[in-house]
Amino acid sequence: MCSLHMNVERFRSNRRNFLKAVSIASLSSLPPLISNSNMTSASRKPESLSNSFRKLDPLGELRIGMIGTYGHTGLVLDAIPAIHGARLVAYALQDGERLPDEAVKREDTDTISHDFGEIKKRPAFRSDTRVYKTYQEMLSKEKLDVVGICLPYSFNVFASIAAAEKGVHIMSEKPLATELEDLARLERVLEQTGVQISAMLDMRLSPGIRTIHDAISRGAIGEPILATAQKSYKFGKDRPWFYKERKTYGGTIPWIGIHAIDFIIYTTGLRITQAAAMQSNKALHDYPGTEDNVGILLKLSNGGTAIVTLDYLRPESADSHGDDRLRVIGSKGVVEMRAERVELMTHDDAVKTLPLLPKDSIFADFIAYLRGQGRHVIRPGEATEVNRICLLARQAADEQRIILV
Amino acid sequence: MCSLHMNVERFRSNRRNFLKAVSIASLSSLPPLISNSNMTSASRKPESLSNSFRKLDPLGELRIGMIGTYGHTGLVLDAIPAIHGARLVAYALQDGERLPDEAVKREDTDTISHDFGEIKKRPAFRSDTRVYKTYQEMLSKEKLDVVGICLPYSFNVFASIAAAEKGVHIMSEKPLATELEDLARLERVLEQTGVQISAMLDMRLSPGIRTIHDAISRGAIGEPILATAQKSYKFGKDRPWFYKERKTYGGTIPWIGIHAIDFIIYTTGLRITQAAAMQSNKALHDYPGTEDNVGILLKLSNGGTAIVTLDYLRPESADSHGDDRLRVIGSKGVVEMRAERVELMTHDDAVKTLPLLPKDSIFADFIAYLRGQGRHVIRPGEATEVNRICLLARQAADEQRIILV
Numbered sequence: 039m040c041s042l043h044m045n046v047e048r049f050r051s052n053r054r055n056f057l058k059a060v061s062i063a064s065l066s067s068l069p070p071l072i073s074n075s076n077m078t079s080a081s082r083k084p085e086s087l088s089n090s091f092r093k094l095d096p097l098g099e100l101r102i103g104m105i106g107t108y109g110h111t112g113l114v115l116d117a118i119p120a121i122h123g124a125r126l127v128a129y130a131l132q133d134g135e136r137l138p139d140e141a142v143k144r145e146d147t148d149t150i151s152h153d154f155g156e157i158k159k160r161p162a163f164r165s166d167t168r169v170y171k172t173y174q175e176m177l178s179k180e181k182l183d184v185v186g187i188c189l190p191y192s193f194n195v196f197a198s199i200a201a202a203e204k205g206v207h208i209m210s211e212k213p214l215a216t217e218l219e220d221l222a223r224l225e226r227v228l229e230q231t232g233v234q235i236s237a238m239l240d241m242r243l244s245p246g247i248r249t250i251h252d253a254i255s256r257g258a259i260g261e262p263i264l265a266t267a268q269k270s271y272k273f274g275k276d277r278p279w280f281y282k283e284r285k286t287y288g289g290t291i292p293w294i295g296i297h298a299i300d301f302i303i304y305t306t307g308l309r310i311t312q313a314a315a316m317q318s319n320k321a322l323h324d325y326p327g328t329e330d331n332v333g334i335l336l337k338l339s340n341g342g343t344a345i346v347t348l349d350y351l352r353p354e355s356a357d358s359h360g361d362d363r364l365r366v367i368g369s370k371g372v373v374e375m376r377a378e379r380v381e382l383m384t385h386d387d388a389v390k391t392l393p394l395l396p397k398d399s400i401f402a403d404f405i406a407y408l409r410g411q412g413r414h415v416i417r418p419g420e421a422t423e424v425n426r427i428c429l430l431a432r433q434a435a436d437e438q439r440i441i442l443v
Numbered sequence: 444m445c446s447l448h449m450n451v452e453r454f455r456s457n458r459r460n461f462l463k464a465v466s467i468a469s470l471s472s473l474p475p476l477i478s479n480s481n482m483t484s485a486s487r488k489p490e491s492l493s494n495s496f497r498k499l500d501p502l503g504e505l506r507i508g509m510i511g512t513y514g515h516t517g518l519v520l521d522a523i524p525a526i527h528g529a530r531l532v533a534y535a536l537q538d539g540e541r542l543p544d545e546a547v548k549r550e551d552t553d554t555i556s557h558d559f560g561e562i563k564k565r566p567a568f569r570s571d572t573r574v575y576k577t578y579q580e581m582l583s584k585e586k587l588d589v590v591g592i593c594l595p596y597s598f599n600v601f602a603s604i605a606a607a608e609k610g611v612h613i614m615s616e617k618p619l620a621t622e623l624e625d626l627a628r629l630e631r632v633l634e635q636t637g638v639q640i641s642a643m644l645d646m647r648l649s650p651g652i653r654t655i656h657d658a659i660s661r662g663a664i665g666e667p668i669l670a671t672a673q674k675s676y677k678f679g680k681d682r683p684w685f686y687k688e689r690k691t692y693g694g695t696i697p698w699i700g701i702h703a704i705d706f707i708i709y710t711t712g713l714r715i716t717q718a719a720a721m722q723s724n725k726a727l728h729d730y731p732g733t734e735d736n737v738g739i740l741l742k743l744s745n746g747g748t749a750i751v752t753l754d755y756l757r758p759e760s761a762d763s764h765g766d767d768r769l770r771v772i773g774s775k776g777v778v779e780m781r782a783e784r785v786e787l788m789t790h791d792d793a794v795k796t797l798p799l800l801p802k803d804s805i806f807a808d809f810i811a812y813l814r815g816q817g818r819h820v821i822r823p824g825e826a827t828e829v830n831r832i833c834l835l836a837r838q839a840a841d842e843q844r845i846i847l848v
């Protein structure tokens with residue numbers, strides 16, 4: 039146990055003992071990295087999860103509740119009108135137990151008030167949609183089939199746990215949880231209740247990622263070997279108060295990096311087995327809790343490599359909010375997305391631009407799954423697994439080491 | 444010394460005790476990563492090196508010897524005709540002491556014979572250029588001012604040491620050395636003799652990198668914060684025998700990654716303070732010693748982040764051998780190179796394409812420096828320093844940990 043080279047811990051996650059760390063005493067006992075191509079992960083495989091639960095009636099009413107006004111409320115609200123029988127029954131504005139500090143309470147109230155004013159103008163919001171100050175009250179009074187959760191990021195997990203305890207299915211803003219302990223609690227409750235959860239990882243159904251997923255699935259690049267992803271955002275001038283501290287924001291890896299790690303997993307069909315990360319805040323002086331530059335280095339389950347860069351430094355003069363990119367090179371070709379344009383080059387063919395698959399709704403896709411009408415694009419266990427990887431990558435950055443996922 | 448968290452070693456390099464590893468007993472004694480922006484590196488700063496040496500006469504004859512026929516011989520040979528007084532006095536084909544294994548000797552001889560046939564057709568090769576079988580013989584018989592060294596990669600350092608011991612300045616293929624111990628030996632000899640060395644890091648004088656260096660130097664993007672570099676190559680069908688083993692090839696990080704790490708250092712003006720890397724060989728079954736996919740994660744001396752990806756998976760159908768890219772985003776803008784096109788976007792201005800600075804000769808630039816006619820684009824100590832970083836990054840991959848450079 040006392041070797042100069044003792045520097046890697048293997049985290050085994052299971053629902054009973056999530057954080058049991060088994061340290062590897064010496065690197066000499068590890069297989070050399072270069073022959074790791076078939077390394078088995080100690081973590082739970084999403085496929086092994088049971089997904090038996092009582093399906094919702096596809097012809098019946100679908101009673102939806104919303105919790106919170108931050109983040110991507112539109113992913114739920116805008117999908118409702120096209121879903122058969124769907125009705126926004128109730129809207130809860132806040133968490134009744136976890137309130138912002140006094141210093142930002144006024145800002146929080148003003149922001150919620152403004153954003154809720156906009157939300158009420160949307161077609162999904164009905165004259166008979168009941169409004170609650172807290173989700174605790176809403177969950178105790180309403181009978182719901184599914185909730186959408188969009189609170190300040192670190193609060194979301196507690197709303198998910200409360201909803202699951204009431205047997206209500208969940209579409210949560212990502213990350214589902216900003217701390218490993220909270221994620222483990224959530225997983226236990228989901229297992230006990232059979233409640234299904236999905237996360238707003240809507241990039242899986244964006245035209246670019248769908249098209250790359252489709253190309254790789256049909257073997258266009260052979261075996262995926264090296265993936266490079268980028269998310270570069272404008273920070274803007276009016277990010278909410280909870281971006282100022284890690285404890286309320288969660289970090290840029292769980293907030294933005296989760297999309298990139300998720301679409302690498304989704305498009306390549308591979309798992310992540312190791313993670314390292316480096317990050318800092320160099321330019322966002324008023325938001326010390328928000329990392330504005332991040333690099334993540336990942337080992338893929340086939341021995342390949344993935345890289346993610348994240349930044350909040352995109353100039354305000356840019357013609358779009360984000361500059362999302364993905365490049366996957368494999369044994370027989372390379373596929374690449376930039377600005378929603380996807381190009382494929384193979385060993386046999388020169389570069390060609392692929393026709394884009396259409397965008398799809400992550401919420402409608404989840405509802406169809408809950409109604410027994412097909413698979414959800416996020417398979418059972420995947421939303422929690424990618425969340426766990428992000429929190430371990432954040433920990434790897436904090437502790438300046440490589441973590442075996 | 445016996446903590447579960449003991450996982451980082453700090454390497455201090457000085458010329459007397461290059462490999463003394465000072466282990467950090469506990470992470471709790473390290474400053475948190477996020478406040479590391481002014482972390483001082485324990486490594487030697489290139490600027491502190493003296494560069495006093497006896498200058499060559501700019502009006503006199505320049506006696507050049509070449510050693511080896513592999514790699515980028517053209518960087519020396521093609522520059523000779525335009526350099527005042529320069530003359531290719533002698534050409535040595537091989538290392539007389541380190542010969543390839545019996546199994547590849549014939550292939551080695553055939554390749555040298557073929558390539559030397561081509562070399563003899565170049566304008567720099569004269570009817571009175573003397574040809575030697577070994578550099579040992581050439582160095583003992585010829586009086587030379589400078590040598591170019593292009594042997595199988597792991598042999599180059601020994602030719603450099605031999606040349607330095609004769610007082611002959613050196614333009615070596617990169618990496619200068621493929622092992623830290625050999626690099627340390629070379630540095631000691633250089634210090635003792637005052638011999639000047641440069642490496643074939645010619646990308647510093649390529650149009651794209653020159654243009655990005657110029658833009659960042661004049662403050663176009665503010666402070667550089669996140670750099671992302673890519674080198675993607677075709678592997679082709681006739682790589683030489685020495686790519687088959689690490690001990691002769693050295694690895695893809697020292698061979699290709701060194702360009703990317705070097706141009707990140709050069710364009711940003713920052714140092715590297717930490718390195719992690721992951722790599723494997725997935726597709727090059729006949730060349731087990733050559734990593735075909737590599738990810739490198741680096742911390743910059745201002746607390747920013749850099750990422751490098753390398754691969755040998757570029758489809759043969761591609762319209763160029765390599766797909767080199769660099770993106771540097773800073774506090775006031777972003778500059779980006781792809782296919783020798785450089786674009787700049789700032790907080791004030793939309794995207795614009797920058798006019799490219801012309802390509803320059805790394806060898807001619809080095810000779811001008813040796814003749815006292817100006818600075819060399821690779822400052823004293825920089826070629827050995829970037830070499831050291833690459834070997835530590837390779838070690839970080841082998842040992843699955845982050846190394847403080």
